[in-house]
Amino acid sequence: MTPEQRNILTIVHYYLQMDSNDESETYEHTIEEAGKIETIEVSREQHLEEVMRWAAQELEKHFELLPEPKND
Helix, strand or coil, rough: CCCCHHHHHHHHHHHHHHHCCCCEEEEEEEHHHHHHHEEEEEHHHHHHHHHHHHHHHHHHHHHHCCCCCCCC
């Protein structure tokens, strides 16, 4: 594992831990699309789903992951 990969794991772990311990009911998310910036309010469930998606993307970008087994 490279130092960069260790750093990515540390960051991902930090955000997952921080967000799982934060019990706020709503969160503000900022979205930039077509040069426009918009802030929206999302539920705790939506926020945690987005955090998990982000974490999975970071791991996929920085690690060679094995493909998921096929259920035949």
